[in-house]
Amino acid sequence: TPRPAVTAPKRRLVVVSNRVAVPRHGRTGGEGGLAVGVKAALEESGGMWFGWSGKTVEHDVGEPEAAGLFEAGKTTYAMVDLTRRDYEEYYNGFANRSIWPLFHYRLDLADFNRRYLAGYQRVNALFARRLAPLLRDDDLLWIHDYHLIPMADQLRHMGCRQTMGFFLHIPWPALEVLLALPNHRALVQSLCAYDLVGFQTEDYRRAFVDYCQRELGATVDAEGTLEAFGRRVRTGTFPISIDTQSLAEAAEEAAGSRQIHRLRDSVRNRDLIIGVDRLDYSKGLLVRVQAYEHLLRAYPANRGRVVMLQIAPPSRMEVPEYMQLRHEMEAACGHLNGAFAEFDWTPVRYLNKGFSRRMLAGFYRTARVGLVTPLRDGMNLVAKEYVASQNPEDPGVLVLSRFAGAARELDGALIVNPYDLEATAEAMQMALALDLEERKDRYRTMIDRLRSHDIDRWREDYLSALAA
Numbered sequence: 001t002p003r004p005a006v007t008a009p010k011r012r013l014v015v016v017s018n019r020v021a022v023p024r025h026g027r028t029g030g031e032g033g034l035a036v037g038v039k040a041a042l043e044e045s046g047g048m049w050f051g052w053s054g055k056t057v058e059h060d061v062g063e064p065e066a067a068g069l070f071e072a073g074k075t076t077y078a079m080v081d082l083t084r085r086d087y088e089e090y091y092n093g094f095a096n097r098s099i100w101p102l103f104h105y106r107l108d109l110a111d112f113n114r115r116y117l118a119g120y121q122r123v124n125a126l127f128a129r130r131l132a133p134l135l136r137d138d139d140l141l142w143i144h145d146y147h148l149i150p151m152a153d154q155l156r157h158m159g160c161r162q163t164m165g166f167f168l169h170i171p172w173p174a175l176e177v178l179l180a181l182p183n184h185r186a187l188v189q190s191l192c193a194y195d196l197v198g199f200q201t202e203d204y205r206r207a208f209v210d211y212c213q214r215e216l217g218a219t220v221d222a223e224g225t226l227e228a229f230g231r232r233v234r235t236g237t238f239p240i241s242i243d244t245q246s247l248a249e250a251a252e253e254a255a256g257s258r259q260i261h262r263l264r265d266s267v268r269n270r271d272l273i274i275g276v277d278r279l280d281y282s283k284g285l286l287v288r289v290q291a292y293e294h295l296l297r298a299y300p301a302n303r304g305r306v307v308m309l310q311i312a313p314p315s316r317m318e319v320p321e322y323m324q325l326r327h328e329m330e331a332a333c334g335h336l337n338g339a340f341a342e343f344d345w346t347p348v349r350y351l352n353k354g355f356s357r358r359m360l361a362g363f364y365r366t367a368r369v370g371l372v373t374p375l376r377d378g379m380n381l382v383a384k385e386y387v388a389s390q391n392p393e394d395p396g397v398l399v400l401s402r403f404a405g406a407a408r409e410l411d412g413a414l415i416v417n418p419y420d421l422e423a424t425a426e427a428m429q430m431a432l433a434l435d436l437e438e439r440k441d442r443y444r445t446m447i448d449r450l451r452s453h454d455i456d457r458w459r460e461d462y463l464s465a466l467a468a
């Protein structure tokens, strides 16, 4: 597809997300795709980033309290604090115990406590009240992710008529799954207050359209514009990506660093298999350890010859299901090492901490196999980062779950069904055995895609669609 001509939007861009990535003095890196992509857009044309400060206060500070503002470069950062109760009900509650599990097909883990929903609506209304006075008539609003679905609707009720776009970073579930959400209709109705709703993949966009047609009797035209609840809503697919060029450079640079030398020394002549994920049940960490165990049983020649490095920083530890997973992973890795380790070899190195972007890039480049096995994932940027970090002359192999949005783009990967442990182990075995020519071929098709579709392309595609 030809790259659309992009002129910097003349209108001011206002980005809204749960957290605001405030620039911190003397510190770069460690930021996700959203932060990188959004910051570049705001610096280009000037704009505002609005969201939660990350701070909780004990008591309601009471209205009218304005958002805290500060400027850096061409960007205004506007932030609100939440009360402890808001944080519990909106963030830990509805966002992370109702929507997140449901949208990742974990009905068994979803909790639809009505207090959570009330908190979600309350915080979205609070955000809208604090944002509305800061808006100008011709602003372009870009609202991100499942925490803030009702925000446009709240703003519209207050009379805001600006162009508003939404982007969903996580999957949109199939109709039958979404129907389990008690307020599914109201949630979708509030999405229809946007002018553009963007998804990571065509599958998710179609699932959304399918719901609107079958449940709401909405009509949809060939361009994906819906008519529902008396509004016209455009839909589109915008796969998020990474800063491919700068990551490739970081990886090359890191390869010469002292730490990466240490890693290589410690692995010696063995093959390194790497996994990097937030400690989240959607990421398929347990099935990954089980598939690795299967690899060691089914192909015993790998014993003493491969090492798995699993980096899994704790995440959402106030949500009980995440604490539970932490215990299960500790047990699974402990069991595996207990069963297979030798006095001079440990099969899995399991680390609960974060690393700088540069270090991660160096780790990825050192690993012969990148293992990305989510049971459901909107996109999965780790898969893209792994590919971008490879040495083009001696690239590693990506083993990727078909249930990650990234599988739609990264067709040079070995695509697996992570529920099928034996097939995943076979793919790992195949990845370890691929010859250089095939590794290069697979790498080339993927890196070409990541170079033409990087984070800038994602942002430009979305914003030009929104402004159109």
Ligand code: ADQ
Pocket (backbone or CB within 6 Å): 030, 031, 032, 033, 034, 169, 170, 240, 276, 277, 278, 311, 312, 313, 353, 354, 355, 356, 357, 360, 377, 378, 379, 380, 381, 382, 383, 385
């Ligand atoms: P996440 O679920 O957080 O994002 P992912 O896309 O993999 O998942 O992004 C994680 C990011 O965190 C990556 O950039 C990765 O490098 C970084 N990271 C992970 N572990 C780290 C560690 N130990 N140290 C440092 N950094 C680490 C959600 C959706 C995804 C979607 C993204 C972006 O769930 O499907 O791809 O948003 O839209």
